[in-house]
Amino acid sequence: SQKIEQNSEALNIQEGKTATLTCNYTNYSPAYLQWYRQDPGRGPVFLLLIRENEKEKRKERLKVTFDTTLKQSLFHITASQPADSATYLCALRGSSNTGKLIFGQGTTLQVKP
Amino acid sequence: GAVVSQHPSWVICKSGTSVKIECRSLDFQATTMFWYRQFPKQSLMLMATSNEGSKATYEQGVEKDKFLINHASLTLSTLTVTSAHPEDSSFYICSASGLAGVRDTQYFGPGTRLTVL
Numbered sequence: 001s002q003k004i005e006q007n008s009e010a011l012n013i014q015e016g017k018t019a020t021l022t023c024n025y026t027n028y029s030p031a032y033l034q035w036y037r038q039d040p041g042r043g044p045v046f047l048l049l050i051r052e053n054e055k056e057k058r059k060e061r062l063k064v065t066f067d068t069t070l071k072q073s074l075f076h077i078t079a080s081q082p083a084d085s086a087t088y089l090c091a092l093r094g095s096s097n098t099g100k101l102i103f104g105q106g107t108t109l110q111v112k113p
Numbered sequence: 114g115a116v117v118s119q120h121p122s123w124v125i126c127k128s129g130t131s132v133k134i135e136c137r138s139l140d141f142q143a144t145t146m147f148w149y150r151q152f153p154k155q156s157l158m159l160m161a162t163s164n165e166g167s168k169a170t171y172e173q174g175v176e177k178d179k180f181l182i183n184h185a186s187l188t189l190s191t192l193t194v195t196s197a198h199p200e201d202s203s204f205y206i207c208s209a210s211g212l213a214g215v216r217d218t219q220y221f222g223p224g225t226r227l228t229v230l
Binding site: 046105 | 226
């Protein structure tokens with residue numbers, strides 16, 4: 001069955017450092033991979049989308065890589081700030097027109113001042 | 114752009130009553146809306162997919178007669194939890210995707226916390 005794995009352990013880093021979060025998947029060939037941020041008691045907020053034919057995408061301090069051979073995506077936040085503390089969700093979408101997303105369980109990032 | 118709202122943000126009800134949750138896309142036309150449920154410390158679980166003007170498609174294990182979904186317009190979808198029980202207590206989140214510019218991405222509402230006593 002399709003499986004998405006994100007590190008369930010919280011990631012604690014110091015302010016100013018680069019945070020790197022990992023998303024691995026099996027038994028799936030996604031057309032798109034998306035990253036969302038979720039704060040406690042709130043809905044997810046869309047951050048970045050990367051397509052299967054793209055290796056890397058950047059947006060301000062955020063960078064996403066997508067390796068379809070390794071079946072892995074890395075999500076980087078450079079110059080991290082305490083305000084970046086949240087849970088980050090990886091989501092995969094196939095090429096069908098249903099638009100359905102499959103979510104990982106998320107990794108909680110804690111940036112300490 | 115791509116703002117999705119939900120109402121109410123929280124609701125407490127007695128067991129056996131029905132609760133309606135609204136999901137609106139405020140600045141784009143949502144051809145497809147999705148309803149998710151999230152239990153504490155767990156990821157989002159898709160309940161159903163609805164396209165404007167047609168019946169919703171429910172995920173395996175989700176009772177369509179218990180979770181009624183209506184997507185009557187390009188900006189509004191509703192989820193009604195009928196005869197709610199304590200085990201239905203959860204965080205319900207909708208998302209929407211639409212026409213050009215927002216086609217590939219789902220934009221989420223802020224969620225509705227349902228507590229059934």
